[in-house]
Amino acid sequence: xxxxxxxxxxxxxxxxxxxxxxxxxxxxxxxxxxxxxxxxxxxxxxxxxxxxxxxxxxxxxxxxxxxxxxxxxxxxxxxxxxxxxxxxxxxxxxxxxxxxxxxxxxxxxxxxxxxxxxxxxxxxxxxxxxxxxxxxxxxxxxxxxxxxxxxxxxxxxxxxxxxxxxxxxxxxxxxxxxxxxxxxxxxxxxxxxxxxxxxxxxxxxxxxxxxxxxxxxxxxxxxxxxxxxxxxxxxxxxxxxxxxxxxxxxxxxxxxxxxxxxxxxxxxxxxxxxxxxxxxxxxxxxxxxxxxxxxxxxxxxxxxxxxxxxxxxxxxxxxxxxxxxxxxxxxxxxxxxxxxxxxxxxxxxxxxxxxxxxxxxxxxxxxxxxxxxxxxxxxxxxxxxxxxxxxxxxxxxxxxxxxxxxxxxxxxxxxxxxxxxxxxxxxxxxxxxxxxxxxxxxxxxxxxxxxxxxxxxxxxxxxxxxxxxxxxxxxxxxxxxxxxxxxxxxxxxxxxxxxxxxxxxxxxxxxxxxxxxxxxxxxxxxxxxxxxxxxxxxxxxxxxxxxxxxxxxxxxxxxxxxxxxxxxxxxxxxxxxxxxxxxxxxxxxxxxxxxxxxxxxxxxxxxxxxxxxxxxxxxxxxxxxxxxxxxxxxxxxxxxxxxxxxxxxxxxxxxxxxxxxxxxxxxxxxxxxxxxxxxxxxxxxxxxxxxxxxxxxxxxxxxxxxxxxxxxxxxxxxxxxxxxxxxxxxxxxxxxxxxxxxxxxxxxxxxxxxxxxxxxxxxxxxxxxxxxxxxxxxxxxxxxxxxxxxxxxxxxxxxxxxxxxxxxxxxxxxxxxxxxxxxxxxxxxxxxxxxxxxxxxxxxxxxxxxxxxxxxxxxxxx
Numbered sequence: 044x045x046x047x048x049x050x051x052x053x054x055x056x057x058x059x060x061x062x063x064x065x066x067x068x069x070x071x072x073x074x075x076x077x078x079x080x081x082x083x084x085x086x087x088x089x090x091x092x093x094x095x096x097x098x099x100x101x102x103x104x105x106x107x108x109x110x111x112x113x114x115x116x117x118x119x120x121x122x123x124x125x126x127x128x129x130x131x132x133x134x135x136x137x138x139x140x141x142x143x144x145x146x147x148x149x150x151x152x153x154x155x156x157x158x159x160x161x162x163x164x165x166x167x168x169x170x171x172x173x174x175x176x177x178x179x180x181x182x183x184x185x186x187x188x189x190x191x192x193x194x195x196x197x198x199x200x201x202x203x204x205x206x207x208x209x210x211x212x213x214x215x216x217x218x219x220x221x222x223x224x225x226x227x228x229x230x231x232x233x234x235x236x237x238x239x240x241x242x243x244x245x246x247x248x249x250x251x252x253x254x255x256x257x258x259x260x261x262x263x264x265x266x267x268x269x270x271x272x273x274x275x276x277x278x279x280x281x282x283x284x285x286x287x288x289x290x291x292x293x294x295x296x297x298x299x300x301x302x303x304x305x306x307x308x309x310x311x312x313x314x315x316x317x318x319x320x321x322x323x324x325x326x327x328x329x330x331x332x333x334x335x336x337x338x339x340x341x342x343x344x345x346x347x348x349x350x351x352x353x354x355x356x357x358x359x360x361x362x363x364x365x366x367x368x369x370x371x372x373x374x375x376x377x378x379x380x381x382x383x384x385x386x387x388x389x390x391x392x393x394x395x396x397x398x399x400x401x402x403x404x405x406x407x408x409x410x411x412x413x414x415x416x417x418x419x420x421x422x423x424x425x426x427x428x429x430x431x432x433x434x435x436x437x438x439x440x441x442x443x444x445x446x447x448x449x450x451x452x453x454x455x456x457x458x459x460x461x462x463x464x465x466x467x468x469x470x471x472x473x474x475x476x477x478x479x480x481x482x483x484x485x486x487x488x489x490x491x492x493x494x495x496x497x498x499x500x501x502x503x504x505x506x507x508x509x510x511x512x513x514x515x516x517x518x519x520x521x522x523x524x525x526x527x528x529x530x531x532x533x534x535x536x537x538x539x540x541x542x543x544x545x546x547x548x549x550x551x552x553x554x555x556x557x558x559x560x561x562x563x564x565x566x567x568x569x570x571x572x573x574x575x576x577x578x579x580x581x582x583x584x585x586x587x588x589x590x591x592x593x594x595x596x597x598x599x600x601x602x603x604x605x606x607x608x609x610x611x612x613x614x615x616x617x618x619x620x621x622x623x624x625x626x627x628x629x630x631x632x633x634x635x636x637x638x639x640x641x642x643x644x645x646x647x648x649x650x651x652x653x654x655x656x657x658x659x660x661x662x663x664x665x666x667x668x669x670x671x672x673x674x675x676x677x678x679x680x681x682x683x684x685x686x687x688x689x690x691x692x693x694x695x696x697x698x699x700x701x702x703x704x705x706x707x708x709x710x711x712x713x714x715x716x717x718x719x720x721x722x723x724x725x726x727x728x729x730x731x732x733x734x735x736x737x738x739x740x741x742x743x744x745x746x747x748x749x750x751x752x753x754x755x756x757x758x759x760x761x762x763x764x765x766x767x768x769x770x771x772x773x774x775x776x777x778x779x780x781x782x783x784x785x786x787x788x789x790x791x792x793x794x795x796x797x798x799x800x801x802x803x804x805x806x807x808x809x810x811x812x813x814x815x816x817x818x819x820x821x822x823x824x825x826x827x828x829x830x831x832x833x834x835x836x837x838x839x840x841x842x843x844x845x846x847x848x849x850x851x852x853x854x855x856x857x858x859x860x861x862x863x864x865x866x867x868x869x870x871x872x873x874x875x876x877x878x879x880x881x882x883x884x885x886x887x888x889x890x891x892x893x894x895x896x897x898x899x900x901x902x903x904x905x
Contacts, residue, residue: 062132067101070135071109071142071181081144082132083112086156087123088183089236090270092306092376093216093249096659099123100181100236101131106159111181111236113138116146122373125270128152140239141180155272161185161234167208169237169244176244179237184246186210187232194226200245203233211245213238224256231255265300269307269340269375274333281310281342284354285325286381287431289314291413291444297321298379298431299329303583304357309379309431311341319347323444326350339378339434358583359383359429361626361661365406370432371439382441383429384408385626386454389419398440401428409440416446426450426627457623458632460673463487463548464540465520469638470647470675471694471705472535474555474609475527480510481554483523483540486678489514491542496525498536498554502881505530519684530556532879532888535642555609555644560699564854567607568749568801569598570771571792573618573652574634580619580660586626591618591794592637597822598798603642604827604844604893606856607802608698610643613771614650614708614751615792620667621660623674631674647675648705649692650751650772656713665715689728690719695736700808702740704733706750708770724754737763744808760785767803767810780812791815798822802850816848824848825893827857835860835884839904844893852893859887859903872901 064082085101088111094100099121103110114121114131115138123129129151133144161183168175169184192209193202199214201223212233224230232255235248248254250267263279283299286309292298300309312329321327331344359381362370370377384403391400397412399419410430412418419425427450430441443449459469465484467473475481483496491514496507507525514521523540538553540546572595578585602610616638622628638645649671656667672680676692683690691707706729711720720726725733737746745766748758752772760768767786774795778788791799798818804811818824826845831837842857857873863885868875873889887903 067103067112067181068107068109070144071112076135077137077142078135080132080134080147082130083144084128084130084152085112086159087125087127087129088158089249090123090125090127091121093266093270094236094247096306097121099129100183101129102159102181102183104128104156104159106162106183108162108178108182110159111179111183113141113143113181114146114149115143121146121149122376123151124154124272124375126156126158126272127154128156157273159183163187165207166203166205166210169210169246170208171211171243173208173244176237176239180239180244182237183234184237185232185234186246189230189233191224191226191228191230194223198241200243203230211243213245213247215245215247216249228256231257265310266307268310268333268342275335275340276333278330278332278345279342280328280330282326282328282350283310284357285321285323285327286356287379287442287444288321288323291323292431292433292442299327300357300379300381302355302357303581304359304381305581306360306373306376306380308357309381311339311379313341313343314347315343315345317344317347319349321347321349322352324354324356325352326354337434339374355584357381358581358585360581361385363405364401364403364408367408367439367441368406371434374434374439377432378434380432381429382432383427383626384441385427387425387428389421389423389425392418392421401425409438410443411440412443413445416443416449419449426452426454454627455629455632458629458635458674459551461676461678463546464538464550464553465677465679466694467538467553468550468675469552469635470645472553472555472609472644472646474557474644474696474698476557476559477527477529479527481507481525481527483521483525483538485521485523485540485548486519487521487542487546488544489516491521491544491546494521494523494540494542496523497539498530498556499539499549500532500534500536500881501879503531503536503879505536517685519679527556531881532877533558534879535644551639552641552644561608562699563804563806564608564698565605565802565804567602567605567610568613568769568788568790568803569602569610569793569799570613570751570769570790571615571650571774571794572612572634573615573792573794574637575618575630577618577794579657580622580625580628586628589633592633594796594798595637595793596640597818598793598800599637599640600822601816601818601825602800603640604825604855604857605802605852606854607643610641610645611703611705611747611749611769612645612647613749613769613790614648615652615771616647616650617653619657619660620653620670621656621662623670625660625662631670635674646696646703646705646749648750649675649707649709651708651710651712651754654707654709655711656715664713667713668715687728689726689732690716691726691729693729693732693736695740697740697743699805700744701805701810702737702743702746704736704746704748706733706748708751708753710754722755723757724750724752725757730757734763737765745805745810747810760787767812769801769803776815780814784810786810786812788812791817796820813850816850819847825852833860835862838862838864839902841900841902842889844891844897844899844901846893846895846897846899849895851895855891855893857889857891857901859889861885861887861903861905864905866905869904870902871904872899875903 088102089100098115132148133146189203189205192204202209234253235246251264252267286300287298328348329344330346331342387401387403390402400407429448430443433442498505511524536554538550575592576588622630695704708724747767749769766784774792790801802813828843873891876888879886
């Protein structure tokens with residue numbers, strides 16, 4: 044009801060606002076239409092779910108220059124097909140160089156119209172610096188007889204040339220899955236919409252069949268067959284993975300899907316006289332005739348070949364159970380598509396014929412179970428349930444083929460969130476020496492009292508004397524000053540606090556206690572882990588993939604050996620910052636747990652993937668930023684108190700004569716609170732805070748900024764007077780490590796198997812960055828193996844160190860787990876620094892100078 048009221052309200056406002064009836068050609072040519080309400084009519088050349096779930100492209104029926112335009116609105120659902128003639132009313136906007144119409148009202152005038160002819164254009168006419176490319180934005184274009192001249196421009200783009208000059212091809216189509224041909228390959232034709240973003244023009248194919256290597260042998264995909272009505276009645280060749288077989292789905296009918304799933308990804312096949320036995324997971328190649336039955340596209344198969352078996356099933360869509368009332372109005376989009384519901388409850392099991400009702404809290408949907416699956420009891424809960432959306436005479440239902448499609452596991456628990464302690468914490472720790480004052484910030488009632496503080500490491504518990512407590516009413520935070528006493532072991536400690544009214548909290552790896560600040564040390568810069576997977580939520584396999592966790596763990600293993608004073612991690616820790624509670628993916632919980640494996644302090648700043656909020660990801664706007672605050676940020680950032688509130692997480696710390704400043708940097712993709720966060724990398728108040736902080740630290744010998752990326756080039760390093768900036772985002776190295784200050788350096792990403800990190804040496808405040816280092820594809824570039832096992836039971840243990848890296852690590856620490864003994868240990872190949880006797884075995888911290896490209900051994904024995 045709320046949605047219908049909203050649509051009616053929009054319609055009412057539209058009718059009261061002056062509308063201009065015109066054509067697409069006029070809107071594209073005349074910039075005075077920006078911000079005006081127009082009504083245009085056009086033929087659909089790109090339907091929903093091809094580039095975006097709520098973006099389509101229209102074109103004047105005769106095509107030509109300036110004839111195409113994007114039609115879009117995040118909140119308005121559209122359901123059209125290629126060839127539909129559509130009338131649209133909406134506001135004209137400029138979206139980063141692309142003219143679009145934000146839908147307020149649309150209607151379908153007619154269906155099955157011929158598409159405007161694709162404009163055959165020279166590649167040089169579509170180049171970024173071409174004077175003619177502007178006139179083809181939004182238009183269906185075609186280049187012919189081209190050669191691949193660069194097969195990897197980055198970000199899924201590649202370059203082709205017909206002899207007149209190159210133009211870019213982009214994989215921005217959501218369901219255009221293909222392998223880019225190698226450099227030098229000839230391609231008959233490439234068709235797609237010409238789009239403009241990130242400073243470049245590029246052709247974006249809609250379907251796999253838009254890229255034709257040989258005109259005589261076109262290969263279609265399922266998305267294409269659903270969208271292209273000209274294929275009705277024609278014989279086509281098609282391949283796909285079987286997701287529903289005759290035994291578990293329907294007699295004489297199977298379902299095949301494209302590997303990446305999603306709307307329009309599945310199609311029913313009538314086998315007719317085909318007798319081949321196919322099973323779920325088989326990849327098959329078929330020939331058959333396309334037809335429609337009750338509005339649904341299907342194929343009558345006359346030839347079938349099984350190519351392989353046991354293939355991974357396509358990715359599922361993830362609606363709410365209550366969405367089934369919407370899905371039933373879009374049968375062509377969802378018929379046969381794999382669907383997955385989370386945290387569902389059985390509400391009715393007595394409908395007969397294996398039919399039950401389930402509900403995830405949003406409304407009931409019908410489910411039909413295979414006869415071999417036991418009917419669950421009412422109120423039974425499942426973590427997830429997966430099946431095929433099926434339209435039949437009984438209406439719409441979810442068909443469950445196998446018992447394994449019902450996940451009975453419990454819901455994964457949420458990980459460590461920020462509660463009372465706000466600083467120091469795991470991602471903004473403190474490095475202190477004995478005798479220093481440790482200042483702690485906590486959120487609690489102003490009436491809290493009896494504060495107690497201690498450090499913990501394994502069995503070690505060290506009470507800290509509370510010197511002063513003060514509640515800051517303006518900033519609504521407790522400031523607690525404690526003094527660091529002598530400690531039995533210099534290491535990274537958890538911080539534990541308690542107070543009246545059952546207040547208690549523990550911040551893991553929050554306080555590093557050192558004997559003294561070193562004059563000569565090194566730290567490590569890493570960036571862009573993209574945990575736990577660099578795949579996006581809708582991609583096949585993303586739910587189970589954790590390859591980026593493996594990449595970061597290999598880097599952590601190296602760093603724990605190298606033993607830097609600390610690590611600076613500059614953002615994009617998480618690939619999709621909205622995926623914690625969504626599908627119970629627990630991206631934040633898993634990422635924070637992995638950060639706890641560092642044995643040195645880690646200072647973290649946020650990036651665009653952490654905070655940006657992709658508009659295409661289902662959770663609501665602002666989710667990414669709220670989750671960051673919940674796990675890594677500060678509670679007060681949601682509604683910061685004070686007269687001049689800063690809504691971003693910025694902090695600084697000193698190590699000896701060097702001052703380090705961490706800045707939040709982002710792109711506000713979902714435009715949440717755009718009046719605060721704007722469109723720049725940094726807010727104006729961040730810049731004010733930065734300048735003030737640097738002035739206070741002006742006596743430092745060197746000043747280092749670390750952040751994700753300066754998207755709008757807002758930081759003038761010469762003006763700020765800093766000696767170094769460290770950043771990421773581009774996933775590649777940049778900057779001159781051998782040049783003069785200020786160093787302006789990007790480090791290659793951790794993700795995608797790069798496993799990169801950069802060492803920065805500091806000598807009496809002078810900074811010397813190294814070339815980027817890699818942990819190696821197998822994690823063996825720097826490796827320590829123990830003989831016998833380093834398990835605390837052997838009186839003599841040898842560590843064999845293999846270093847294939849062209850870098851010396853002079854501050855390395857190897858931890859030997861040894862039996863408790865009164866005998867003095869003999870150390871060969873290293874220097875014993877300290878012993879932790881608090882646990883069931885003794886931990887010997889041995890300092891080792893690991894030489895570059897070397898093999899060496901270190902032994903501890905009694």
